[in-house]
Each structure stands twice: as structure tokens, then as C-alpha cells.
Amino acid sequence: MSTIFIVLCLPANLTLYGHARTACFACYLSFDEDRNSHKSLTDHPVSINNKGENVEEVWYFIGESVNGVSLLWRSDANVLGLKNGEAKFMCIFAGKATPDIVWKRKGGKMNSRMEVSEHGQELIIKDLEFADKGEYECSATNDVTSTPVVATFTLQVEARPYFVKEPLDVTIGVEENTEFFCMVEGIPASDVNWFINGQPINEAPPNPRRTIQKDRLVFKNVTDGDSQVIQCKASNKHGSLMADVYLNVLALKALVTEGPGKVKVAEGNSVTLKCEHNGKPDPALKWMKNNVQPLNTDRYEFTHNTVLIKDVLKKDNGKYTCISSNRFGSDNKTGELIVRKKTKVTLRPVERSLAYGEGAIFNCLATSDPSEQQFLEKLWYKNGERINNNDDDGNIQILENGDTLSIVKTSSKDSANYSCVADNKVDSDTGISQLKVKAPPDPPRDLTIKTCGNLKVTLFWRPGFDNYLPISNYVIYSKTNYDNAYKKMNELLGDVNEYEQRLSAFANYTFKIKARNQLGESVFSNITPICSTKAAIPEQHPTNVRIIENKTRKLVIEWDPVEPIDQNGPGFMYVIITQDKAGNKSSYQVTDWKTTRKEIDVGNIYKEYKVQVKAVNSKGEAAIPPLIYRGHSGMGVPTVVPGNFEVDPDAPYTHETIGLRWDTVDMSAEAMQGKFDGYKIRYWHMDQPDKEEKEEEATVESKIRRTVRLPPNSDLQLDVVARNTYFDSNGSNKINITTPEGVPGPVQSLESMYRSGHFVKIKWEKPKEENGEIIGYDIEYEEIKGLFTSSVIGLGVDKKSIPVQSEPEWVAERNRYELGVPGLELNTNYRIKVWAKTRTGRGEIEFVDVKTAPENMPTVPYILDALPAKTSINVSWQINKGDVAGYHYFVEYRKYGEHKFESGPLEKRNTWSVINNLTSGSSYEVKVVAESGNFKARSEIKLVTTAKTDEVASAVYNAEWFIIMMVVLALLILILFIVCLVKRSRGDKYHVQEKEKLRGLENDEKKTAQYNGFNDNGETQPLAGSPR
Incomplete structure (x- = not known):
């Protein structure tokens, strides 16, 4: 093992592990026989002279003395590697800035087995092959050294012995x-x-x-x-x-272990008969048909244990024997070949082309040899894969014993080759068809980032299948680390597969795309790897800067936020610069980008300021100079009040308007504490002083006149105030007035209840704004010509409006008015108009558009219930909205078994009717009749039995409520009895209290003659005449 001793001495501006400049540190870099490196760095100062044994070299790094690139150390230039093993090369470069290291193979390309270490100093080739033999080089550059410093290596590849065969x-x-x-x-x-x-x-x-x-x-x-x-x-x-x-x-005798057996084959096919046999030496095999005819023509192909019969004919039916023999003996076995007629698909599925969502049907019919017909089945395949019935959650169905394949609702995934295979276990035939489903395209494939840098990205993709319609567009979506979801970035024509886009700084981008054709969009493609951009200064300063003047003695500044994607770097903040009229400047920082408002205490009211709002990050502020905005500090309450507020005697005074006048105010900024913005008339209902309603006007006249609209039929109190943009002055003197009665607002909830061919019934509620005493309603109708619509605009309305003479009926239990409008034409559009009236006149119009029934025959009524009593039956029925209603309704009834029906009273408003004067305990047949002109519609007959006298009593006595009431009453009587006993017992012991009770009775007689169960002391009084 060889070792290099590296010494690092710190520069003046650097400390390491807390030690100063004079400290030096040692790094041992050693290599074993396989060129594996081992590194260690001391965390305390060492002596340069104490470098240890076996150290071959000493390298010194003193402060910032290294600038250009230099090669400090390299592994051996000549490297020998073994096939399937590893080869390693290492280069160590020095330089400031840190060198960029590149590895290359001379005269060839690097491959996936060649890996460079994390910092680039080492190249490792794994699973060596003879083709890896050659020269390799490492080169390094930095900002100082532009010409690469290069080291070259030569690799030889040898191999241990290995078998070829x-x-x-x-x-x-x-x-x-x-x-x-x-x-x-x-x-x-x-x-x-x-x-x-x-x-x-x-x-x-x-x-x-x-x-x-x-x-x-x-x-x-x-x-x-x-x-x-x-x-x-x-x-x-x-x-x-x-x-x-x-x-x-x-040395073994020939032996046949498995004979040909019984084999079926269809005409025209080939068949192989097998004969498994063994022996040593290897036995010879020959074949015989029907024990007399050897197989030796060109129609037969032999192997050591098989015979292949090609293009089978009907005459090939028969017995086949295989005979195996060698020098030690022979053996044989016999089988049978049965030849059947060929299976044929007679009706083949046809090719289809359709739009997605439509259904597709394929048919298939086939014939087979009569002996095998019972085994014939039809199997369906999609692109070679078997289809099972009710695949795709029932969307694909095999019907009619396999004769039909049905796809209920097609989609692009159903585009395929469909085949019908008729199979009887002997042979088969196939019919093939293609289904083309026109659908939105498949997603683009292999979306990748081609280039990423300099605030730009280039995307590349491969088109997906267009599903038989040309791709018209690609839609690009992007997402950054600041987004919660993908956003649409751009839309391109369908003939491109590359796209370049400018990006924001300091963001991590991913992309995905969709394809579109005339039937819709694909699902999303794959998502790209991340494309990261470097930090930069902001592109621009905040926009929409505004100075809000609504806070007294404050300067309030607002602006639109700079979103994270536009901040372009870390350390983002807003810098606000203000300058008053005297030239005094102040600066403020807002570090939260979501904060877009700054309130500054200035201590003055409505003074002018200049304001700038800057965008700044760690790289600096936006290059474009920020705009200067002018505004004022906050306004205050005006110090002036309008005077001499009164009714204008020269202006008309009606239920709609009244004239008012007052003296103007000083409109200067000082008096108004801001910008003058006019006057506001305020009024209150005398019985609702806390509810304020407003009427505003801005003017600069010295003597003010104003005609205003006030609520009619009201007792009001009014005043006037002067106002600036945000504040009102104190109120002027107040005046009291009573407005005349006006006309009402529109009626509420006007709608059609039901209709017939010549009749419509409507309902409505009183106006929300009565504005006086409602003395009645005007109802008119008119025929609508042309297009019938509920919209007022564009209607062709007949000019002739016909008043309805009938008076509406007030239905108290429903809190509404109801009215039948007769005399209408069949199947005709009408507008029915309703006005409420006071003595002043008609109010606002309200209308409903209806259409009469196409025929006058009313809808058959439906009996909801028929409730019997002793001598009466209460019959109720239902009229649904949209039904053709009768002009009126009545009940027909007869005693069960009788022939003639009697008629009850007519009902125009109620949906129930009581039939009286019936016999108790009798059964009656009842039905409801809807009548409209000469047309009548009768409900089904309902059988009802009136109650007997004792049944009524029994029903009462047996009712749960009656039993409970009786039990409660009994308990109350028992409690009262016990209280009386207690009182009596207490009276025997305390006679003074009895006298007090007597005095209490005297007082009670003076109060009231009505019986009260308790006296003032809360005690029960004895009944008159009872013993005390």
C-alpha cells in the first residue's frame, strides 16, 4: 500500500475546527493493491515533520496560493483488467476555483458499465469485456485554466480460462x-x-x-x-x-414404452404420431398401416420416435403400428388415426370504424364434422388474448352461445384485432376483424427535458397513437415548487414535438402535456424530471401601488403581492420609501411577501406624500426604477356642518318626492379634513329610529336645493351631513315630515296553481311594500303571440288586455289570494297581470305566463283519503301542478248496492268536500268528479262505511288518548284526596291555622267571584258545606 501525506495550512480569513491561520492539518490518502483509496483528515493541528512511515510524497496547500489547475497525483498509466472484473483509474487535480473533471475514451464511447465517482476523480469500469481495451483520459479545467490538463491511461483486458463448449x-x-x-x-x-x-x-x-x-x-x-x-x-x-x-x-433390448394411441385430425391438416421407445444400442423404428402397408412415401417425415403425415386425407383413416428393434430384440404398439371433416367459419366478423361511446357488434357462425358438432364452441380473442364473458365490468359481452360479441360502449382501448375461433378439440378455424375506435388521442410518450439552462427549457416528446383522428394540438402544463397543481402554460399545433419556454429564476419546474384531436384531449403524459433555475434579481417591482386615505393620522400603502415564482431568489422583501412635502424620506422593510399593506403613523391629517415600493432579494433589487406614487395621509371627520336645513316650499311635495334645501359648507381640505365629496341626506322612520336609510348628492352650490324620493305613507325624521371620501360631518338640525300615501309594490309569489283548456287558477301574496292601505287588486290577461318564453324581453304580446271581473278570494289559512281566470282559449299562451291598489292608484305590475291545456278534458282526480263519521264522510283529493284542472269539483256517492249516484256541493277552492245526512253503519261508494264545461273526469270508486253509534263510542273508549286521559284524571283525584286527608289531619293539631284560613276566605271574597283552587297561601280551600 502506498500513502500520500497532504498538508493544509489555513489562510488568514479561514478557521477550521476552531484553529487559527498558523494551524496546519494532515490528510492521508492511501491506495491498496486494487487501487481502492482510503482517506482520513485530522481534526487537530499536526506537525509537518511528523508525517509517519511509508509516506511517498508530501503535498502542501498554503492559503490561497493555488490558482490554475495542476495534476497532483494519478494512478498507473498502464492498467491490466480481467474479463468480467473491474478496472479503476484515478486523477487528483488541484486548483481554485475547483476544477471540472471530464473522463473520455479515445476512439470510442463511454457506456453504462463505466462509472465516474461523485467528485469526478475516479473512473471505474465494471464487468470488463475485451472490447473495453484501449486508451482513456481524464482532463480538468477551471476559470483560470482554460486549456485542459490531461492524463492518459492504457487498458489491457485478459481472461481466465472459460468454456466455449x-x-x-x-x-x-x-x-x-x-x-x-x-x-x-x-x-x-x-x-x-x-x-x-x-x-x-x-x-x-x-x-x-x-x-x-x-x-x-x-x-x-x-x-x-x-x-x-x-x-x-x-x-x-x-x-x-x-x-x-x-x-x-x-446393452438393452428395444422396448416401446408409449404407442401412437387414438388420434383425431381434420382433413388438410398435418398430424404427428408418436412412439416412445428405448434400448441400447439405439433401436431402429419403422411404421406400418393396418399391419400390411409400410409408410415410405414422400407424404411422411420420420424422426427417431415420430412420423409426420402431411395434408391428411380421408383415406388416411386406419390403424398404425410402430415397431422398434435392435440386436437384442424388438417391440411394437398400435394406435388409430380418425380423420374428420374440416371446421369452417362460414360468417366472419366484419371490420368496423366508429366513434368512441358507440356500440360495436361482431357476428360469427361456423360448421364442423357432424361427429364433432356437439363439441364445437366459438371463442373470442382480442389481439390474441382470450375474451371472457362480461369482461371490462360487463362492457364486453359474448351472446348467443358465442355467435355474437358485443361491446356496449367503445373507448380507445377497444381498438384491436378481434378474432372468432371455432374449435371442436380436433381442429379450428379463425375469422379476424379489426375495430377502429375514433377517440381522443393517447397521451404523448417519452416526454423529456432536452435542455435546461439560462432560464430556458426545451421539451421533447413522441406522439402517442392518434386513435384514427389527426392530433390538432398539444397543451403544455407546468408546475413549480411554489404551486399546488399543474397550470396550463401554452398550446401548440399538433405537428410539433419540441417546445422551448422561458422560465423564472430560482424555481424547480416539472412538465407534462396532453394531446388533443377533434374528439377531445388525452390523459396526461409522463412527468419530466426537475429543471432547476438559478437565483437572479426580481424582474419588476410590485404593481398596483395605492395610497388609502381612510385612516386618520396614518399613511396607508397597499400593493399587489409578488408571488414566490416572481421573487427570483432567497431573502425576498418589500422596501417602502416615503417622502413628505418638505423632502423628508423614510424607509421601511416588509419581509413577509404575503403582507401587502403598510400602515405608518404620521401624526397628521390629509398631507401629501410620495411613495415607492421596491422588490428586493439577496441578489439585489429589480433593475427597472420603481414608479413614484402620490397620495395623502388619512382623512378625518369634517369640522363643518350644513345649516338651515328645511323643506323647500317652492318644490312639489308628492307621495314620491319632496324638495329640501340647506346652506353650503366650507369645502376646503382643512375644513373638510380631506377631499369634499358632497352631501348626504339621512332619514329615519319615527317608529324605527335605529334603521338609517340614505340619499346622497355631491354639489358645490352655495345654496343647496335637492328633490329626494322618500318612502310614502311614513312619519320620518331627516337631517343632512357634509362628507369627504371616507367620513361624514355631524348632522344638521333635524326636521319631521309625514309623507302621503303612495302606490304599492308588486305582489309576491304570483304563480299558476293549475289549468284547464279554458281556465287557469292563480295565487299570490300581498306586496312586501304596501305603501298605504290596499283597497283591492286589478287582474288582466292578454294573449301572447309568437315564441312563448318566461322572459319579458322579446315577447310578442297582444295589445288587447282583458280585465278579470271576478274578485280574488283571501285564503286565510294559506295567507294568500286565489283567483280563477275563465273564458280562455285551448292550447294558448297568456300573460296574466296583477296590480295591488291603494287610493293613490295601481302599484307595480307583476305577471305570470301560462299556457292553457291542449284539450278541455281535466286530469282524472286522485282520492287521497275518505274519513267516515257517524252520518258523514270527508273526501279529500289531490291536484298536482301541471295537471289539467277542472273548473270545479264535486263528490258523487251512493249507498252500496243502489244504482243512482247523488252529487255533493261544488268546490272551486277546497280540495275536500263533506257529504252529510248519511245513514250510520252503512257502506257507500264515493268518487270525485272534475268538471270543466261539458267535460267530466271521474276518479276510481272508493268504498267507505260510516260508523255505528256504539262503534263511535267504542272507538272513543278504546282510543289510546282516552285511556291515558282517564288514568291521569284518576291519579289527580287520588292525589287530591290524599292532600285533603293531610290537611284535615293537620287541622286537628293546629287550630290557630284554621282561624287564619277563615280570615283568608274573607279576603278572597273581596277579590273575585271566580273559583280558584288555591288561596294566597298556596293551600287548597275546602268545598262549600264541607266540614272543617
Whole structure:
């Protein structure tokens, strides 16, 4: 092992392990026989003279004295390696800055077995091959040395002996021949020696039947005494190699172990009959058909144990016998060949081309030999792989006993070759078809980063399969270490497969892409490796800088954030520079990039400032000078108040408007504590003083007049204030007014309940803003011409509006109005309009668009329930929205068994009706009739039985609520009885209390004549006349 002693003395500006400049440290760099390096560095100062034994060289590094590249040490120039082993080369360079080391192979390329160490000093070639022989060099450069410093190495590759063809065990019969191979290579060339039963062949007993021929040992006409162990040994200077094999000589009678058996074959096919047999010497084999006809024409091909019959014919049916024989005897076995008609696919699946999502069907019919028809089955394959029924979660189905293959909903993965195989276990036939599914393309393949550097990246990819429609576009997506998800970066035409993009500094990028054709986009491609960019100064300063003047005595600055991707480096911050009118500057730092607001205490109100906001990171600030923004410190409450606020007697005073006037204020910045922004009239309802409503106007006139809209029919209190952009002054003097009654707002929840051919029923609720006393409603309807739509815009409305004379009905339990609109035409569009009215006039219009039924026949009613009582039945029914309703409804009923139905009262509003004056305990048939003009629709008949008198009582007595009530009442009586007993017992012992009770009764008589179960003391009074 050789060792190098390296000494490092520290420069003035560096400490190591806490030691100063005068300290020196030792590094031992040693190499073993295999050129493996071993390094150690002391962590304390050492004496340069005490470098130890076996040290061949001493290198000194003093401070910053090394600048250019120099070769400090290299391993041997000539290297010998063995095949399948390793070769190592090492170069150690010195220099400042750190040298860049490159390894090359002269006249050839480096491959994956050639690895460079982490710091580049060592090249290792693994699994050496003869082709690795040649020259290799290491070269180094840095910023000072531009011409490479080079060291060259020469590699020679040799090999231990190895077999090209090694000997194998052999078993043969007497009088047969054989040979053993021992073909060996190696560098240098190997010496080969043979051994017999452990002895060198030249020392073994002589054998005239054994000869050595170059790299072979040959035996001829062997006897049973020639069985022996044979060894082959090869060696060179790098090692040796040996193989042991056995020669086994036998004498065995011929024996057939397995005959041809029973074999079926279809016409036109080929068939192989087997006959397994053995014996030593190897027996000869011949074949006979039907024991009389030897097989010896060109239609037959023989091997040592088979016969191949080509293009089988029907006449090939018959018995086949194989006969095996050698010098020691013979043996035979017989089999049968059965020839069937050929299986044929008569209806083959046809090629299909369709769009994804559509269904595909393939049909297949076949015939077979009648004797094998029962075994015939049809199997389906996709690109050679068997399809099972209900594959792909039932999307692929095999139907009709295999005659049909159905793909319910195709996708791109279904594009394939589909084959139908008709198979009866004897032969088969195949029908093949291709399915082309037009679909969004497959994703691009092998997306890689071609170049990454100088704030640019170049991407490269291979197109995926287009699924039979041209790729029109590629969509590029990117993600950085600052993003939570991928973002769309760009979109390219479909005829490119390379893309260059400029990147932001100080970020780690990955990319993926999609392909698109006219049917949609592919899934994403693979994701690229990371492309990293170096730090740089920010591209620009923050934008949208604004000075907010809403905080008194503060200078408030806001700006849009600089996102991490735009910060371009570590240590990012905002620097805010302010300058007042006197020229005084201040600077502030904000280190959190998410903070985009700075409030500065300035102690003044509405003073002018200049502001700059800079973007700065560890590399510096953005190169473009920041813009200067002008604004003011925060405004305050105005110090002036409008005067002489009053009603303007010259302006009209109606339920909609009123005129007001007041004296103007001083609009200077000093008086307004900011920028004058007008006046605001405030008003309150006298009964809601905390609810403020506003009306605003800005003006500069000296005498102010203003007409405003106020809520009608209201008692109001008003004042006026002056305002700047953010603050109001104190209020002026207040005035009280009462506004006249106005017109109401629109009715609420107007909609159609149901309709018939000539009739529509509508409902609505009162207006939210009544603005006075509602005295009624106006309802009109008009026919809609042209396109029927719920939108007001674009409707062709008939100019003739027809008033509805009927009065709406107030339905208190539903808190709404309902009205039937009669006299309409079949299958016609109408607009029904509703106004609420006060004494002042109509309010705002509300309308609903409806369409009458195409025929006047109402929908058959549905009976919800029929509840019987002793002499009545309450029948209820249901009208669904969208049903064709009757103009009115009524119940028809009859006693069970009678012929004629009676009619109950007409119902226009209710969906229930009570039939009275019935016989108790009787069964009745009831049905609901919807009537509209001459049309009637009747429900199904429902059978209901009225209650008997005792049944009603029994129903009451047996009801759960009645039983519970009785139990509770009994418990109350029992408790009252116990209380009375306790009171009586207490009265026997305390007679004074009895007198107090008497006085209490006198007081009670003065209060009320109504019975009260408790007196003022909370005690129960005895009943009149009861003993005390």
C-alpha cells in the first residue's frame, strides 16, 4: 500500500475546527493493491515533520496560493483488467476555483458499465469485456485554466480460462460412437489436459477405441467395458478450469414404452404420431398401416420416435403400428388415426370504424364434422388474448352461445384485432376483424427535458397513437415548487414535438402535456424530471401601488403581492420609501411577501406624500426604477356642518318626492379634513329610529336645493351631513315630515296553481311594500303571440288586455289570494297581470305566463283519503301542478248496492268536500268528479262505511288518548284526596291555622267571584258545606 501525506495550512480569513491561520492539518490518502483509496483528515493541528512511515510524497496547500489547475497525483498509466472484473483509474487535480473533471475514451464511447465517482476523480469500469481495451483520459479545467490538463491511461483486458463448449455426460449402447468436447478460450491461451478415471490420459491404460483430436476426445465402437470418468482441465496464468463427465455404455433390448394411441385430425391438416421407445444400442423404428402397408412415401417425415403425415386425407383413416428393434430384440404398439371433416367459419366478423361511446357488434357462425358438432364452441380473442364473458365490468359481452360479441360502449382501448375461433378439440378455424375506435388521442410518450439552462427549457416528446383522428394540438402544463397543481402554460399545433419556454429564476419546474384531436384531449403524459433555475434579481417591482386615505393620522400603502415564482431568489422583501412635502424620506422593510399593506403613523391629517415600493432579494433589487406614487395621509371627520336645513316650499311635495334645501359648507381640505365629496341626506322612520336609510348628492352650490324620493305613507325624521371620501360631518338640525300615501309594490309569489283548456287558477301574496292601505287588486290577461318564453324581453304580446271581473278570494289559512281566470282559449299562451291598489292608484305590475291545456278534458282526480263519521264522510283529493284542472269539483256517492249516484256541493277552492245526512253503519261508494264545461273526469270508486253509534263510542273508549286521559284524571283525584286527608289531619293539631284560613276566605271574597283552587297561601280551600 502506498500513502500520500497532504498538508493544509489555513489562510488568514479561514478557521477550521476552531484553529487559527498558523494551524496546519494532515490528510492521508492511501491506495491498496486494487487501487481502492482510503482517506482520513485530522481534526487537530499536526506537525509537518511528523508525517509517519511509508509516506511517498508530501503535498502542501498554503492559503490561497493555488490558482490554475495542476495534476497532483494519478494512478498507473498502464492498467491490466480481467474479463468480467473491474478496472479503476484515478486523477487528483488541484486548483481554485475547483476544477471540472471530464473522463473520455479515445476512439470510442463511454457506456453504462463505466462509472465516474461523485467528485469526478475516479473512473471505474465494471464487468470488463475485451472490447473495453484501449486508451482513456481524464482532463480538468477551471476559470483560470482554460486549456485542459490531461492524463492518459492504457487498458489491457485478459481472461481466465472459460468454456466455449464443455463436455457433457453420455449414455450410449455397445458398438456405438461418441465424442467429448473441451473447447476453452482465455488470454493468454490456455493449456488443455485430459484425465481418465483421475489419471492423466497418457498414464491411463491404452484403449484403441479412444483418440484425441484437437479439442475433442473420440470413442468408436465402444464395448460395455468402456464406461469411465473423463476429466478436462484448462489453465493459464490467471487460473484454471476443470470439468468431470461420465461415459456410460449399456446393452438393452428395444422396448416401446408409449404407442401412437387414438388420434383425431381434420382433413388438410398435418398430424404427428408418436412412439416412445428405448434400448441400447439405439433401436431402429419403422411404421406400418393396418399391419400390411409400410409408410415410405414422400407424404411422411420420420424422426427417431415420430412420423409426420402431411395434408391428411380421408383415406388416411386406419390403424398404425410402430415397431422398434435392435440386436437384442424388438417391440411394437398400435394406435388409430380418425380423420374428420374440416371446421369452417362460414360468417366472419366484419371490420368496423366508429366513434368512441358507440356500440360495436361482431357476428360469427361456423360448421364442423357432424361427429364433432356437439363439441364445437366459438371463442373470442382480442389481439390474441382470450375474451371472457362480461369482461371490462360487463362492457364486453359474448351472446348467443358465442355467435355474437358485443361491446356496449367503445373507448380507445377497444381498438384491436378481434378474432372468432371455432374449435371442436380436433381442429379450428379463425375469422379476424379489426375495430377502429375514433377517440381522443393517447397521451404523448417519452416526454423529456432536452435542455435546461439560462432560464430556458426545451421539451421533447413522441406522439402517442392518434386513435384514427389527426392530433390538432398539444397543451403544455407546468408546475413549480411554489404551486399546488399543474397550470396550463401554452398550446401548440399538433405537428410539433419540441417546445422551448422561458422560465423564472430560482424555481424547480416539472412538465407534462396532453394531446388533443377533434374528439377531445388525452390523459396526461409522463412527468419530466426537475429543471432547476438559478437565483437572479426580481424582474419588476410590485404593481398596483395605492395610497388609502381612510385612516386618520396614518399613511396607508397597499400593493399587489409578488408571488414566490416572481421573487427570483432567497431573502425576498418589500422596501417602502416615503417622502413628505418638505423632502423628508423614510424607509421601511416588509419581509413577509404575503403582507401587502403598510400602515405608518404620521401624526397628521390629509398631507401629501410620495411613495415607492421596491422588490428586493439577496441578489439585489429589480433593475427597472420603481414608479413614484402620490397620495395623502388619512382623512378625518369634517369640522363643518350644513345649516338651515328645511323643506323647500317652492318644490312639489308628492307621495314620491319632496324638495329640501340647506346652506353650503366650507369645502376646503382643512375644513373638510380631506377631499369634499358632497352631501348626504339621512332619514329615519319615527317608529324605527335605529334603521338609517340614505340619499346622497355631491354639489358645490352655495345654496343647496335637492328633490329626494322618500318612502310614502311614513312619519320620518331627516337631517343632512357634509362628507369627504371616507367620513361624514355631524348632522344638521333635524326636521319631521309625514309623507302621503303612495302606490304599492308588486305582489309576491304570483304563480299558476293549475289549468284547464279554458281556465287557469292563480295565487299570490300581498306586496312586501304596501305603501298605504290596499283597497283591492286589478287582474288582466292578454294573449301572447309568437315564441312563448318566461322572459319579458322579446315577447310578442297582444295589445288587447282583458280585465278579470271576478274578485280574488283571501285564503286565510294559506295567507294568500286565489283567483280563477275563465273564458280562455285551448292550447294558448297568456300573460296574466296583477296590480295591488291603494287610493293613490295601481302599484307595480307583476305577471305570470301560462299556457292553457291542449284539450278541455281535466286530469282524472286522485282520492287521497275518505274519513267516515257517524252520518258523514270527508273526501279529500289531490291536484298536482301541471295537471289539467277542472273548473270545479264535486263528490258523487251512493249507498252500496243502489244504482243512482247523488252529487255533493261544488268546490272551486277546497280540495275536500263533506257529504252529510248519511245513514250510520252503512257502506257507500264515493268518487270525485272534475268538471270543466261539458267535460267530466271521474276518479276510481272508493268504498267507505260510516260508523255505528256504539262503534263511535267504542272507538272513543278504546282510543289510546282516552285511556291515558282517564288514568291521569284518576291519579289527580287520588292525589287530591290524599292532600285533603293531610290537611284535615293537620287541622286537628293546629287550630290557630284554621282561624287564619277563615280570615283568608274573607279576603278572597273581596277579590273575585271566580273559583280558584288555591288561596294566597298556596293551600287548597275546602268545598262549600264541607266540614272543617
